[in-house]
Amino acid sequence: MKRVRFSQQEIVFAVFTVLFLVFSIFLQGFLTADNMLTLLQNVAVLGILGLAMAIVVIGRGIDLSLIAALAVPGGLVLQMVQNGHSLPASVLAAFLLSIAIGVVNGWLIAYAEVPPLFATLATGLFVAGLGQAALFQLDVVQWSDGMAGFERLGQGSILGIPTSIVMFAIACIVVFVVLRRTRWGAYIYAVGDNPFAARVTGIPSRPIVVLQYVLAALIGCFAGLVMAASVNSMPTRIFNSTLIYDVILVVVLGGIGLSGGRGGVVNVIIGTLLIGTMLNGMTILDIPYAGQNLIKGVVLLIAVITDTFLNPRNEETAQQGDI
Amino acid sequence: MVCDHKFALGSIAALTLATAAVPAFAQQGLDEPFQKPFREALAGKTVAYVPVAMNFDLTEGWYAGLKKELEPYGVKFEIRDPNWNTNAGAQAVTSLISEKPAVMVIHNPDVQTYAKLLQRAENEGIYVIQINMGSAYRSSAFVGANWIEIGERQTEGVVKACQGKSNKIAIIQGALSAAASAYTLKGVENVLAKHPDIKVVSSQAADWDAAKAKAITQTVLKQNPDLCGIVGFWDGMDIGTAAAIKEAGLTGKVFLATSGGGERKGACELVKNGSFDLNMSYDVPTQAAQMAGTIKWLLSSGAKPGSVKGSEYTTLIPITKENADSQTACWNLSDLKK
Numbered sequence: 001m002k003r004v005r006f007s008q009q010e011i012v013f014a015v016f017t018v019l020f021l022v023f024s025i026f027l028q029g030f031l032t033a034d035n036m037l038t039l040l041q042n043v044a045v046l047g048i049l050g051l052a053m054a055i056v057v058i059g060r061g062i063d064l065s066l067i068a069a070l071a072v073p074g075g076l077v078l079q080m081v082q083n084g085h086s087l088p089a090s091v092l093a094a095f096l097l098s099i100a101i102g103v104v105n106g107w108l109i110a111y112a113e114v115p116p117l118f119a120t121l122a123t124g125l126f127v128a129g130l131g132q133a134a135l136f137q138l139d140v141v142q143w144s145d146g147m148a149g150f151e152r153l154g155q156g157s158i159l160g161i162p163t164s165i166v167m168f169a170i171a172c173i174v175v176f177v178v179l180r181r182t183r184w185g186a187y188i189y190a191v192g193d194n195p196f197a198a199r200v201t202g203i204p205s206r207p208i209v210v211l212q213y214v215l216a217a218l219i220g221c222f223a224g225l226v227m228a229a230s231v232n233s234m235p236t237r238i239f240n241s242t243l244i245y246d247v248i249l250v251v252v253l254g255g256i257g258l259s260g261g262r263g264g265v266v267n268v269i270i271g272t273l274l275i276g277t278m279l280n281g282m283t284i285l286d287i288p289y290a291g292q293n294l295i296k297g298v299v300l301l302i303a304v305i306t307d308t309f310l311n312p313r314n315e316e317t318a319q320q321g322d323i
Numbered sequence: 324m325v326c327d328h329k330f331a332l333g334s335i336a337a338l339t340l341a342t343a344a345v346p347a348f349a350q351q352g353l354d355e356p357f358q359k360p361f362r363e364a365l366a367g368k369t370v371a372y373v374p375v376a377m378n379f380d381l382t383e384g385w386y387a388g389l390k391k392e393l394e395p396y397g398v399k400f401e402i403r404d405p406n407w408n409t410n411a412g413a414q415a416v417t418s419l420i421s422e423k424p425a426v427m428v429i430h431n432p433d434v435q436t437y438a439k440l441l442q443r444a445e446n447e448g449i450y451v452i453q454i455n456m457g458s459a460y461r462s463s464a465f466v467g468a469n470w471i472e473i474g475e476r477q478t479e480g481v482v483k484a485c486q487g488k489s490n491k492i493a494i495i496q497g498a499l500s501a502a503a504s505a506y507t508l509k510g511v512e513n514v515l516a517k518h519p520d521i522k523v524v525s526s527q528a529a530d531w532d533a534a535k536a537k538a539i540t541q542t543v544l545k546q547n548p549d550l551c552g553i554v555g556f557w558d559g560m561d562i563g564t565a566a567a568i569k570e571a572g573l574t575g576k577v578f579l580a581t582s583g584g585g586e587r588k589g590a591c592e593l594v595k596n597g598s599f600d601l602n603m604s605y606d607v608p609t610q611a612a613q614m615a616g617t618i619k620w621l622l623s624s625g626a627k628p629g630s631v632k633g634s635e636y637t638t639l640i641p642i643t644k645e646n647a648d649s650q651t652a653c654w655n656l657s658d659l660k661k
Contacts, residue, residue: 029545029546032545034545035542035545035546038541038542038545039542041541042537042538042541042542045534132378132406136378137378137383137656138378138379138380138383138656139376139378139379140379140380140533140559140562140589142588142589144588155566155569155570156570162570227534230534230537230566231533231534231537231562231563231566232562232565232566233533233562235532235533235534235559237379237407238532238534240407241530241532279538280542283525283527283538283539283542283543284542284546286524286525286526286527288499288527288528289496289499289527289528289530290499
């Protein structure tokens with residue numbers, strides 16, 4: 001008998017389609033062009049972060065420092081401009097800081113062989129602490145006159161499409177090209193699929209791990225700039241929020257297995273769409289906050305359980321310190 | 324004069340002595356009998372400050388204001404920063420009780436967590452001043468905003484702006500666990516009970532997060548483009564609410580009322596550029612001065628901690644376009660720190 005098998009990606013896409021149809025039919029004001037754009041706009045930053053996390057997860061890692069990489073370099077730009085530095089110099093400083101975060105993460109994981117969960121947890125705390133103690137005067141870094149024009153990165157629209165959606169699209173294309181059209185991208189898949197085999201075949205697996213985390217930190221910084229531009233300030237305290245779980249939710253829901261080597265940009269888009277639809281629908285329905293968390297938690301649990309059933313671990317794929 | 328004095332020792336009458344003696348006293352100066360005990364009561368005393376976190380305008384402002392008022396009198400000012408961690412805060416308060424400072428200035432994260440600890444502290448002889456967020460235990464003094472009043476006055480502003488319009492409003496709450504948010508909501512409800520014609524189309528918590536506030540507001544505005552007002556619970560978060568209104572091209576049409584500590588960049592500047600229509604400010608420097616005044620009074624009174632209990636609710640400053648330009652409506656953190 002032929003067994004019908006669905007990949008996680010297909011299951012999530014089906015869930016998304018059903019949810020979308022139900023909302024469209026029963027929820028007045030859901031299926032309008034305006035609301036669709038709002039839906040996407042609200043999850044654009046989450047989607048960009050999802051891309052960063054996807055690169056790392058495909059390479060069989062995880063990056064818990066991603067929110068710090070969003071908040072601190074982004075906040076640094078606003079703070080430096082507020083202190084009278086020029087905008088290009090501030091952006092350059094932010095990029096350098098992001099690269100440093102990525103290099104430290106990658107070095108700890110690839111060379112010191114610290115499990116990514118612990119390494120990035122520690123660097124995230126360190127970077128957030130550094131920002132609070134040394135870089136920012138206040139947790140919420142306010143917009144200043146020197147930033148004029150920069151808000152276009154996250155506000156307004158290009159050809160009728162809100163800018164943050166355009167930024168998400170650009171990030172999708174860039175990550176797609178890196179993952180699927182470059183040798184580095186192929187190496188990331190190889191290292192994620194089987195790091196030992198990758199090393200034996202001569203792939204520079206350690207530098208590739210460093211590259212993943214540098215890319216993730218840079219995309220995180222980009223997401224931070226889009227977010228800051230979108231709300232005209234940088235709430236650096238976002239590090240203490242549950243945003244990182246939402247990012248993992250997007251990646252896992254989209255069907256990028258945590259055991260590495262699988263998935264791509266399409267999965268992130270599907271995961272982001274599902275979260276966006278859920279959030280938008282729940283906001284229109286005016287569901288209380290606690291109820292929203294409950295629903296999100298249940299959906300994540302279902303996704304993780306499905307992942308375990310469809311992509312079972314075995315001795316070949318499991319490893320010490322794996323998550 | 325000198326001659327008079329010499330004669331007085333001999334045979335001059337008492338009246339002459341008296342008239343001569345008064346100018347002599349005036350030249351030597353008059354001792355004010357209470358200032359020395361006051362200075363002694365303050366010198367070398369320790370005041371411990373436990374905010375929910377440093378690094379935001381309110382707690383930084385209180386810190387700077389208290390330091391400025393108390394340090395010149397030789398008061399040692401200590402700070403314990405739990406950085407939004409309620410457990411760390413409870414630990415800080417517990418360890419402070421054994422260290423026995425003269426005064427504890429406590430910013431509660433919620434109503435219950437510190438209540439028992441604060442009672443213990445006063446029993447141990449430490450004055451407890453609770454600021455802006457009270458606990459279930461009433462201590463020597465509470466200095467801070469009346470959240471119910473803030474909710475009421477913000478909602479009154481929104482209701483007034485809605486007259487003759489759609490009567491549809493939205494509420495952007497803070498974090499559900501924060502009592503400040505719950506109290507403000509009660510104030511909102513108080514006013515809405517008097518105006519049954521006002522319809523709340525959305526009442527959601529945005530977790531004090533500007534990005535979440537923006538997302539919620541965008542969705543609500545798409546569903547209700549005729550919305551006439553929004554009650555937001557904190558200006559740091561409502562930057563996001565304002566950004567959503569601006570992007571929808573509804574600035575000036577949707578009345579946004581919010582509240583905060585009145586720091587210039589976070590309050591007046593944003594009222595001036597039209598982001599907020601009303602910002603109820605609890606003027607942090609005044610609050611800090613009241614806290615310092617209370618500390619001075621308590622230390623010099625010699626009253627037993629917990630034997631007197633009182634409240635000083637902050638007189639709110641409504642910041643609107645009319646006063647946003649004035650020098651006194653807002654304050655600068657950088658100036659306060661000087």
